[in-house]
């Protein structure tokens with residue numbers, strides 16, 4: 001049996017199913033991220049895994065033992081599973097070291113290492129009302145880790161953090177896995193967080209897991225436009241524009257991320273088009289190209305600052321393989 005085995009769990013509230021027949025498994029040290037639109041059931045799923053919300057059906061086994069819900073035991077939760085919520089509440093007007101001392105189950109050396117990993121060693125003498133949001137979040141994380149969990153569940157840990165604090169916390173979470181050997185599941189809205197960190201992604205919609213796979217699979221081969229849109233911009237090139245370029249095109253449209261197209265200024269082959277718009281994003285430009293015969297422009301990523309609206313060009317496809325999607329709007 002897996003490290004974590006979730007089988008057929010569901011949760012119903014007044015308005016209907018919030019989580020519906022969800023099953024997945026996790027190996028020790030495997031990094032799983034959950035993505036999905038707001039209200040798709042991500043937090044409820046994670047709280048059921050933590051033993052904080054009672055599932056209506058199904059079972060959760062962690063390290064071969066059943067995880068009981070709050071209706072099945074006196075104190076909600078599981079002592080080896082830690083859940084870091086979006087609202088990181090710390091007791092007020094205490095020194096950080098006092099807050100941490102109450103939670104500590106580690107010896108002094110291990111606790112010190114943990115404070116280093118969480119980058120809070122310099123904050124121990126501060127009072128909890130003298131901390132930034134990012135510092136509070138790292139202390140709340142350290143407080144959970146002091147209980148030596150085997151599984152750490154992170155529910156939108158980066159929400160409300162500025163880029164600087166977010167980067168520190170991202171590095172911290174990376175090191176929590178590597179240095180302390182703790183297995184994590186992370187919920188995040190931001191594709192940058194999930195794609196770069198996870199080994200495996202679970203995509204939720206209306207309480208169900210609708211796709212799962214590696215970040216590369218989900219990013220380049222999304223099941224539908226809902227999944228595609230969760231991970232950034234994309235193009236659907238109609239099959240009729242691809243004749244002579246992609247031989248196996250079906251009735252569906254070719255799915256391409258903006259970086260899977262290359263602009264050839266002096267080309268003679270590929271998809272012919274005209275630049276109709278251009279936006280600067282710092283590290284790159286995004287140009288809108290209206291293909292010959294198309295009604296909607298497609299997006300192409302480039303670092304060429306010289307390309308201006310009105311320029312005619314050819315686009316070559318740099319995708320390793322082709323992925324087709326129905327272009328029906330979901």
Ligand SMILES: Nc1ncnc2c1ncn2[C@@H]1O[C@H](COP(=O)(O)OP(=O)(O)OP(=O)(O)O)[C@@H](O)[C@H]1O
Pocket residue numbers: 013014018036037038039040041042043044045
């Ligand atoms: N205790 C509850 N009672 C009634 N409805 C609930 C309860 N908890 C969650 N819901 C509803 O279930 C749905 C899923 O909520 P959940 O918080 O799990 O989604 P989410 O994907 O984590 O959303 P977000 O990204 O906004 O945090 C929402 O429509 C929410 O309003």
